[in-house]
Amino acid sequence: MTLDLNMDRISVSALGKVAVLFGGDSAERDVSLMSGDGVLAALRAQGVDAHAFDPSKRPLQALKDEGFQRVFIALHGRHGEDGTVQGALELLGIPYTGSGVMASAIAMDKITTKRIWLADGLPTPRWVSLRRDEQQRERVRTVPDELGLPLFVKPPHEGSSMGASKVMGYSQMQEAVELAARFDAVVLCEEFIDGQELTCPVLGDGEDAVALPVIEIRAEQGNYDYQNKYFTDTTQYLVAQLPSELQEEVQTLVLAAYRSLGCRGWGRADLMRRKSDGKLFLLEMNTSPGMTSHSLVPKAAQAVGVSYEHLCLWLLSQARLDSQA
Template sequence: MSANTPINLDIDVAALGRVAVLFGGRSAERPVSLMSGNGVLAALTSVGVDAHAFDPAEQPLQALKDQGFDRAFIALHGRGGEDGTLQGALEWLGVPYTGSGVTASGVAMDKTMTKRLWANEGLPTPQYLALSRAELTRERVRTIPDELGLPVVVKPPHEGSSIGITKAAGYSEMQGAVELALGFDDELLFEQCIDGPELTCAVLGEGAAAVAMPLIEIRAEAGNYDFANKYETDTTQYVFGSLPAALEAEIQQLVLKAYRLLGCRGWGRADLMLRKADMKPFLLEMNTSPGMTSHSLVPKAAQAVGIDYPQLCLWLLSQARLDRQ
């Protein structure tokens, strides 16, 4: 273990009790969640945790109490797992859980609301428009590039893993991008495209004690970090140390402000763009239940500071709690 490990890894495994690893679920991100959850389950078992698989799509949450689980590791992604609804159910059941609480989870899952909060506090985020299905007539869609410029990033704001996202390079691509995104959401987020490197920054902890992990620059094929380049190929490059140290430290402090503003706890991962014209960072979103697959970024960042995958899972589990605690 590296001497610069930023968290305490001295954990009493026996005190963690009987643990449910929640994964699968019914969201569009179910396939990713299955990969994350199986990885977490294997890691926790390997270090002696009494951990068991639990798929909320296959059994009711009440079974967590009926089966005597003491805490839950949330490895669900997307709706029903990352949006505050599951967290609220676990609060009601009294089962401590990993990650952010009800409010922070709900806000962070809504990319539009997240941007509104950040912008209101003066944190940099790309210019955007949020429009409902009823507002998205063909005439209105044609005007969006005039307001935001091209390309335009079209997103369903309540999905993750780049599901339903299109970077529309011209007016002719806008309608198709809208139709794709409307398959996942009834309100769409249209975002100014920032030209420059894509970055991600993981955070561990809560409040003043939260720490930002090393930045990772994502270099995807053709600059398109889509679902395939995230999970299905090995061509994407993940680069540490690509920025000057002072700029990296500045971005880490920005991410900590964004994380604390949303009230996040346990862990999270901010995605950003760095405008190459002036090296200004722009916040895109905050993930409160990040991926834990073999391609995922939080484990990569943790490894860079001497925390291996099982240690990371064990520490996250040790931080499980309820809002009222």
């Protein structure tokens, strides 16, 4: 299978002066720096007038003042993936890659995402949310009674497994909640789904969106944490190796999840397939996925004949404002 992105229709000169936004001030800054370096090099290699821009070092108004005509967002986490920078670019009138303000804000909040998916009849693991006033030991110790063990504890507004813990017993709950609470006021406790860890990227908008091949992730001891995501070579990524019927089932579900949140441009859904019965569960939607050497969207794109360089150029060509969507 190959995917035709009509690269011959993209005029590099028409893209104008481009800013690649990366770095930022979120907990995922280091990952963003790696993503941005890769995107910047890929765009420049194809003749794009692309420039590095770290919004933690320079005011966004400089984008307007210096004549930038579009932006590739390679920021991850807060102030990059959560609708805030998208809103600023809307006010500045500079088209940007990826989802708009509302979809970005919703997808960044794992709890709100779950509520929308459930309202649309899409499966997601059971969960409990704990506000600041609910993070006392007496309440925390009851969560495993509701969700079972093991379970996951995570901050609902972070990515890259930041602040996340797999809890195996009651004695680990308070420490896990306290870790997640360093990143977020609200803590998300989520049912553990024992099975295959899958991810599936999406390109495009609305009914024209296309799901790329599904990737199965096999990490050492089943621990796909921050270290295994970005800094080791032991994690296995099995691209497009699922049976065709299962591949199509995952892609159909992911497209429904993408459209449910109103995403556009690109995204990547993470999900689990339960070992006991094969049921699929959506975990989260990433609206500004990683573009590092270990990242999964480029791996899936390569499987359908789209190079990293062409992927970056195509994504840039799709940059727009909410008013243009």
